[in-house]
Amino acid sequence: MSTNVLRTPDGWWAVRNERAVRIETKAVTTAELLADRAAVREAAASGESGTPVAELVALPPVTTPCRVVAQMVNYRSHAKDSGFTGDIPPTFFRKASGSVSGPHDTIVRPAHVNFLDYEVELGLVMGATLPVGTVVKEQDLPSYVAGLVLTNDVSARDVQLTKTQFYESKSYPTFTPTGPYLALLEPDDFTHLLNLRLRLNVNGVPRQDRTLADMIVRPAQALTLLARFQTLDPGDLLLTGTPGGTALKAPPAPVAKISALLPPAVKWKAFFKGQEKNPLYLRAGDVVTATIATPDGRIDLGEQRTPVADAR
Numbered sequence: 477m478s479t480n481v482l483r484t485p486d487g488w489w490a491v492r493n494e495r496a497v498r499i500e501t502k503a504v505t506t507a508e509l510l511a512d513r514a515a516v517r518e519a520a521a522s523g524e525s526g527t528p529v530a531e532l533v534a535l536p537p538v539t540t541p542c543r544v545v546a547q548m549v550n551y552r553s554h555a556k557d558s559g560f561t562g563d564i565p566p567t568f569f570r571k572a573s574g575s576v577s578g579p580h581d582t583i584v585r586p587a588h589v590n591f592l593d594y595e596v597e598l599g600l601v602m603g604a605t606l607p608v609g610t611v612v613k614e615q616d617l618p619s620y621v622a623g624l625v626l627t628n629d630v631s632a633r634d635v636q637l638t639k640t641q642f643y644e645s646k647s648y649p650t651f652t653p654t655g656p657y658l659a660l661l662e663p664d665d666f667t668h669l670l671n672l673r674l675r676l677n678v679n680g681v682p683r684q685d686r687t688l689a690d691m692i693v694r695p696a697q698a699l700t701l702l703a704r705f706q707t708l709d710p711g712d713l714l715l716t717g718t719p720g721g722t723a724l725k726a727p728p729a730p731v732a733k734i735s736a737l738l739p740p741a742v743k744w745k746a747f748f749k750g751q752e753k754n755p756l757y758l759r760a761g762d763v764v765t766a767t768i769a770t771p772d773g774r775i776d777l778g779e780q781r782t783p784v785a786d787a788r
Contacts, residue, residue, distance in 0.1 A: 480657040483535045490519035495526035505539045507711035537658035540573040543712040550717025551690045559726025572647035579655035579780040592758040595629035595718035596676035596766045606708040612699040623660040626768045626777040628653045656778040671770040686719035723756035760786045
């Protein structure tokens with residue numbers, strides 16, 4: 477069974493049944509904690525009653541700086557929403573690790589961003605170095621991936637689309653809420669990954685709800701493709717894509733054909749004029765709630781609850 481780990485200003489904790497036992501470790505970073513799994517196991521097996529999790533302040537369980545890499549359009553439902561047909565080439569992009577924030581921190585919308593979107597994603601936390609050229613088979617995943625985290629790949633769509641700029645549009649501070657738990661996996665847990673269900677609500681209204689079975693490029697293949705050009709180290713984070721249900725959706729085919737004939741400035745002005753009528757984009761006062769878990773609770777990454785506010 478997986479072991480949930482919580483990070484707070486006071487250190488690291490092993491979580492059992494909504495109570496947490498302090499992990500006796502000198503680890504400061506996630507990579508250092510992963511190198512001290514014995515201390516994690518000792519705390520998880522402790523007979524201490526522990527502290528109620530509700531009394532602790534959760535920090536992101538992935539410490540920074542680290543590499544934060546993400547996959548683009550990696551769920552069939554998201555591909556359909558985005559207007560893709562046929563084969564979709566696997567694509568990766570980087571996010572600034574300064575965008576990583578806590579699971580209950582406020583998502584801050586920059587003043588120049590009008591179309592703020594959400595993307596619930598499963599994050600893989602590396603437990604070993606993945607050198608360039610590595611080929612990862614399904615059975616090899618436990619050798620490279622230490623655990624899982626719940627993430628939200630918040631996106632400034634007006635920056636992303638007009639500039640074709642993924643790095644900037646997804647890297648503002650607070651644009652990667654992460655946690656609350658780092659679920660450290662045992663080898664047997666990896667056979668249950670496809671049962672993980674990703675859910676995201678805004679103000680209690682369901683927006684996204686899919687399992688990993690909807691995923692196009694699964695973790696082992698993704699790591700193999702990424703290792704063609706990118707090394708990953710313990711504590712690095714790979715976001716594995718989002719299901720359908722985001723605020724942004726492709727325009728109808730006839731509209732897309734007409735738009736393709738327009739100059740870029742005119743095309744984007746018309747597109748975003750239409751997007752102003754879309755009520756699904758995040759606004760100040762909204763609350764985003766996200767969970768990832770298997771139905772049987774074998775793997776449960778906890779719940780994010782992140783309010784949205786405008787930059788001051």
